[in-house]
Amino acid sequence: MAKTNRNLTKIATYAALVILGTIFTLPFFWLLSTSFKPSSRIQQWPPDILPMQPVRVKIDGQNREVYRAKDGTEVALIERLKGGMARVSPLEDGRAKERIVSADDLESKIRPGLEWSNYTRGLVFIPFFQELRNTLIISLSCVLGTILSCSLVAYGLCKIEWKGRNLLFLILLSTMMLPAQVTMIPVFTIFVRLHWVDTFLPLIVPSFLGSAFFIFLLRQFFMGIPRELSEAAKLDGCSEFAIYRRIVMPLSKPALATVSLFNFLAAWNDFLNPLIYLLDESKYTLSLGLAMFTGQYGNEYGMLMAVSAVFTLPIIVLFFFTQRTFIQGMTMSGIKG
Amino acid sequence: MIRKTKSSATERRNLRNGLLFCSPVIIGLATFTLYPVCASLYYSFCNYPMLKPPVWVGLANYQTLFHDPVFYKSLGNTAYFAALATPLGIITAFFMALLLNQKVKGMAVFRTMFFVPSIVPMVAGVVLWLWLLKSDGGLINTILGALHLPTPGWMSDPAWSKPALILMSLWGVGGWMLIYLAGLQDVPVDLYEAAEIDGASPLQRMLHITIPFLSPHLFFTLIMGFIGAMGYFTQAFVMTSGKGGPVDSTRFFSLYLFQNAFMYWKMGYACAMAWILFILVLLFTLFLFKTSARFVHYGGEK
Amino acid sequence: MRTSRNVRRLLCFILIFSLALCAGCARDRSSGARGAKVVISVWHPWGGSQKERLADVINEFNRAHKDIQVRAVFTPNDLDSNQKFFTSVAADMPPDATFVDGPQVAAWAEQGAIAPLDSFIKASGIKPEDYFAPCWQQNSYRGKVWAMTYCADPNFAFAWNKKVFRECGLDPEKPPTTIEEIDRMNDRITKIDHGRIVRIGIIPWLQFGNANAMFTWGWAYRGSFYDPKTQKVTANDPNAVKALEWMVSYAKKFDVTRINGFAAGFGSRDQNPFYTGQIAMQCLHISQLDDIKQYAPDLDYGLTFLPAPAGGEVHSSWVGGWCLAIPKGSKHPKEAWEFLRWCCRDPKGTQAVGRLQSLLPGYRKSPFIDEVRTKPGYSQFLRIMEQCRHQRPVMPAQSFYMGSLDRAVDYAVYGRMSCREALDESTKETQAELDLRLAGR
Numbered sequence A: 001m002a003k004t005n006r007n008l009t010k011i012a013t014y015a016a017l018v019i020l021g022t023i024f025t026l027p028f029f030w031l032l033s034t035s036f037k038p039s040s041r042i043q044q045w046p047p048d049i050l051p052m053q054p055v056r057v058k059i060d061g062q063n064r065e066v067y068r069a070k071d072g073t074e075v076a077l078i079e080r081l082k083g084g085m086a087r088v089s090p091l092e093d094g095r096a097k098e099r100i101v102s103a104d105d106l107e108s109k110i111r112p113g114l115e116w117s118n119y120t121r122g123l124v125f126i127p128f129f130q131e132l133r134n135t136l137i138i139s140l141s142c143v144l145g146t147i148l149s150c151s152l153v154a155y156g157l158c159k160i161e162w163k164g165r166n167l168l169f170l171i172l173l174s175t176m177m178l179p180a181q182v183t184m185i186p187v188f189t190i191f192v193r194l195h196w197v198d199t200f201l202p203l204i205v206p207s208f209l210g211s212a213f214f215i216f217l218l219r220q221f222f223m224g225i226p227r228e229l230s231e232a233a234k235l236d237g238c239s240e241f242a243i244y245r246r247i248v249m250p251l252s253k254p255a256l257a258t259v260s261l262f263n264f265l266a267a268w269n270d271f272l273n274p275l276i277y278l279l280d281e282s283k284y285t286l287s288l289g290l291a292m293f294t295g296q297y298g299n300e301y302g303m304l305m306a307v308s309a310v311f312t313l314p315i316i317v318l319f320f321f322t323q324r325t326f327i328q329g330m331t332m333s334g335i336k337g
Numbered sequence B: 001m002i003r004k005t006k007s008s009a010t011e012r013r014n015l016r017n018g019l020l021f022c023s024p025v026i027i028g029l030a031t032f033t034l035y036p037v038c039a040s041l042y043y044s045f046c047n048y049p050m051l052k053p054p055v056w057v058g059l060a061n062y063q064t065l066f067h068d069p070v071f072y073k074s075l076g077n078t079a080y081f082a083a084l085a086t087p088l089g090i091i092t093a094f095f096m097a098l099l100l101n102q103k104v105k106g107m108a109v110f111r112t113m114f115f116v117p118s119i120v121p122m123v124a125g126v127v128l129w130l131w132l133l134k135s136d137g138g139l140i141n142t143i144l145g146a147l148h149l150p151t152p153g154w155m156s157d158p159a160w161s162k163p164a165l166i167l168m169s170l171w172g173v174g175g176w177m178l179i180y181l182a183g184l185q186d187v188p189v190d191l192y193e194a195a196e197i198d199g200a201s202p203l204q205r206m207l208h209i210t211i212p213f214l215s216p217h218l219f220f221t222l223i224m225g226f227i228g229a230m231g232y233f234t235q236a237f238v239m240t241s242g243k244g245g246p247v248d249s250t251r252f253f254s255l256y257l258f259q260n261a262f263m264y265w266k267m268g269y270a271c272a273m274a275w276i277l278f279i280l281v282l283l284f285t286l287f288l289f290k291t292s293a294r295f296v297h298y299g300g301e302k
Numbered sequence C: 001m002r003t004s005r006n007v008r009r010l011l012c013f014i015l016i017f018s019l020a021l022c023a024g025c026a027r028d029r030s031s032g033a034r035g036a037k038v039v040i041s042v043w044h045p046w047g048g049s050q051k052e053r054l055a056d057v058i059n060e061f062n063r064a065h066k067d068i069q070v071r072a073v074f075t076p077n078d079l080d081s082n083q084k085f086f087t088s089v090a091a092d093m094p095p096d097a098t099f100v101d102g103p104q105v106a107a108w109a110e111q112g113a114i115a116p117l118d119s120f121i122k123a124s125g126i127k128p129e130d131y132f133a134p135c136w137q138q139n140s141y142r143g144k145v146w147a148m149t150y151c152a153d154p155n156f157a158f159a160w161n162k163k164v165f166r167e168c169g170l171d172p173e174k175p176p177t178t179i180e181e182i183d184r185m186n187d188r189i190t191k192i193d194h195g196r197i198v199r200i201g202i203i204p205w206l207q208f209g210n211a212n213a214m215f216t217w218g219w220a221y222r223g224s225f226y227d228p229k230t231q232k233v234t235a236n237d238p239n240a241v242k243a244l245e246w247m248v249s250y251a252k253k254f255d256v257t258r259i260n261g262f263a264a265g266f267g268s269r270d271q272n273p274f275y276t277g278q279i280a281m282q283c284l285h286i287s288q289l290d291d292i293k294q295y296a297p298d299l300d301y302g303l304t305f306l307p308a309p310a311g312g313e314v315h316s317s318w319v320g321g322w323c324l325a326i327p328k329g330s331k332h333p334k335e336a337w338e339f340l341r342w343c344c345r346d347p348k349g350t351q352a353v354g355r356l357q358s359l360l361p362g363y364r365k366s367p368f369i370d371e372v373r374t375k376p377g378y379s380q381f382l383r384i385m386e387q388c389r390h391q392r393p394v395m396p397a398q399s400f401y402m403g404s405l406d407r408a409v410d411y412a413v414y415g416r417m418s419c420r421e422a423l424d425e426s427t428k429e430t431q432a433e434l435d436l437r438l439a440g441r
Helices: A001-034 A117-125 A128-158 A164-174 A184-193 A199-208 A212-223 A229-236 A242-250 A253-267 A270-276 A285-289 A302-326 B008-021 B023-043 B062-067 B070-102 B107-119 B123-133 B139-148 B161-170 B173-186 B189-197 B202-230 B236-241 B254-265 B269-297 C002-021 C048-065 C080-091 C102-110 C117-125 C135-137 C164-165 C177-187 C210-222 C236-250 C256-262 C288-293 C333-344 C347-357 C367-372 C380-386 C398-413 C419-438
Strands: A052-054 A054-059 A060-068 A074-081 A085-089 A099-102 A110-112 C038-043 C066-074 C097-101 C153-155 C157-163 C190-195 C196-199 C279-284 C301-304 C318-320 C322-325
Touching: A001 B070, A001 B107, A001 B123, A052 B254, A054 A074, A074 B236, A074 C333, A085 C322, A085 C347, A099 C102, A117 A128, A117 A302, A128 A199, A128 A212, A128 A242, A128 A253, A128 B008, A128 B023, A164 B023, A164 B269, A184 A270, A184 B023, A184 C080, A184 C347, A199 A270, A199 B023, A212 A253, A212 B202, A212 C066, A229 A242, A242 A253, A242 B008, A242 B023, A242 C048, A253 A285, A253 A302, A270 A285, A270 C080, A285 A302, A285 B123, A302 B107, A302 B173, B008 B023, B008 B269, B008 C048, B062 B269, B070 B161, B070 B173, B070 B254, B070 C367, B107 B173, B123 B139, B123 B236, B139 C210, B139 C322, B161 B236, B189 B202, B189 C333, B202 B269, B236 B254, B254 B269, B254 C398, B269 C301, C038 C048, C038 C333, C048 C066, C048 C333, C048 C347, C066 C333, C097 C102, C097 C333, C102 C135, C102 C398, C117 C333, C135 C318, C157 C164, C157 C380, C164 C177, C177 C279, C210 C236, C210 C318, C210 C398, C236 C398, C236 C419, C301 C380, C333 C347, C367 C380, C398 C419
Parallel strands: C038 C066, C038 C097
Antiparallel strands: A052 A110, A054 A060, A060 A074, A074 A085, A085 A099, C097 C322, C153 C318, C157 C279, C157 C301, C190 C196
């Protein structure tokens, strides 16, 4: 009885995972699929699910696209003529047997295939590697700053009892409640006075000064660490900083890993701040680079999807291999029986 | 319960340590936050077209705001979104975390799949969702149609545009799911076993064990989700080409604020809007803190 | 424990690897400046398929000038371009020159974001007659000139899908020339199968956004939108209302909540339904000539003038396009002016812009104009441009006006308001806004 129940649960679980998983990855799959489509097939209706390539054949030394004619035979398109007509020729026998047919009756012959030019051109269209370097420098520095500063502050807000800590916490939270647009100009002015505009500093330094979101997150995790541990350490004569460094931080690896990941992603995807503070394209980040594929007068969809995929895949892979770190429990023996 | 009384020396030391640990944020607030926040408050009492000096007008902006139908409409849109997206997001992320906590082969792959949307850049995400949500022939409606379910107009239908955006936001709850997943690891397994022996149903186990242990994280996402939802507008802006349509159904508060600040040259008015939002969000957050506090159990603190 | 050590190793490796990878890479495609006298920064919105072409234009300029080099900086004109520009000007860190969207010129001038160019224009001997009239008008405000036209977009050409025409038994070489013909052909073409839309003739308000559609058809119906002499907004003038009523008549032909999925627009992030053959008649922008070659090379379509209602304005159009301006606080106004002059007035410069970016110069005597006369597709746009008489209202509340018209059309199309009410509302709120602006607030 119990076994059947367990099997049913397993099947139900699998089913849910597969269905939901497909829903969640579908858009990314679509991104990948589009990235491998040639421009002429990106705007097809109904759209190709798998990337398709027009079938081509060489006639008279030139690549011609293959179509299916009204009578079902396959022909190569030589040229389009006025009035909706087209000159086509059979696939073999060269151009001797070419004829003129109505273009409306021609159906494009396609086969699944990968268009790599979106990748090769896309990574050159924008200064991808330069922007990657910039983005990595900024993101990794932010992560470092956040880990250092937010853990310290979170510790101070929950492991030490002092007057005014709740007030500080409230003030911190409040900073997230005022829309950024209204403080944008004054903040920019501060950075201008500091001569930090057109450098990475406005993007990095604030993370060394804490961020309400991560402080709050770490605080919640830290509150789950038993007080007995700190009290025992205090009895042994440890300073607060020693407790922080030797007890709380090592136990918080999954929390810190989570914060790192979130912070990295936030910095990686940040668009507005690099846009405002960077005045030189050589300093631009990848999020700005991606914006270069879209314009008022015509977008480069294929390349946008390709570079987005390159932008995204490494993080997915990284996440896949490091997920255990996030999922580990924080507490050690003594609590979990 | 006997409260240990602290000596004033301990109190002073704690105060000093507390301030020391919190010094990064105190410095940060003083340098980069204090002036801009005060400036924006001052601007809210001025006409400030950004490139000309602000001119004091007292409460005029606030008065105009209270008579502005768009102010109320946008606030309504945002409240709708916050009220639905936040709890739905939490519930979705919670169940996803539970689902992903099972001991099932290949779980690493599934977890990655669920997290992918949080990583896909927004530019690409919007293009994809516009396609998915096409009222005629988009994937979602194609599937709904195949199952003989009604196919709403999504972004073309004023009644369905916000639900469409909420749906899109649910797709991105991978981050919260991760937080819950991490939190779930700290729930003592033996408690589950004991409960099962005592005859508790899965639902009871979830209600009385899982949720209390996860409460700090649920609380965190509740607060953050609410604050974020009240400021939501970027995706909506890009999806509707900055219009907030159809018929203003997706004209969120922050969108109207942005329009006033950078399109209508009314930064002072925008600041007034910002401060009203701030007060509303602050009050509601305090309310959430007061009411939810007794539902939140911190494992480490008594 | 071992896992976390490995994870740490992995992360270290990635960090080092990436830094090493990038340390040697400096693939810089941005037009750089090497040992030149003066380097000026120009902020531009030309992304997407125009990005490389603008780089070519900049290279041309740099080659033609030994003492000025241009450093182009891409600033996306979307959610954020206004923010970046205004923030920078407010903090006195503007670029030396900037691109500005045509209809924005008056607002930016009013706010003091850009500087008047009259002294430069006089010194260079430039006359208003050098330009297509609406282009010059778009840049003139309060008796001064604030920008130079970089490209003149005649909006719009009217395109029709010849293949669909053939399928519906319509003569593919005879596009509609009147509104009545559009209506007739639309009824022939539109096919709705059990509520599912298979094909539509035309969706009048989906022409690059509601507001642009309103301008397009409004002027065709001989409506007016703004009287510069009295500074009065006239969106609710009876002809404009008639135009909107025609547009809304289509909302009753099919379910409005289903067809906005067919949205087409500027920099559309969507599938373009005209390219896929789902919409048979559509207004076309000059940039789409290349777009169609790239995304719908098999599309068999034709271009003609905008159809007019009986008694309406024949071959109606209005000019859009981008301009160049010198921001307030520009550190190198003289050199910036040379860039403006070269791109917008110099025979060689305008020819380069036209050739490289496939755009129409505003300078009507540019040698490129003669080349355009023989270019298929572009020649039609040129013919439209030569008869073009309108530009969007040149007044400081233009941005607000666009948003207001957009909503007016929305509310009318969705049946929330009558056309008259919607345009009345628009007129009222825009006038209020305009009065505030003009009062200097």
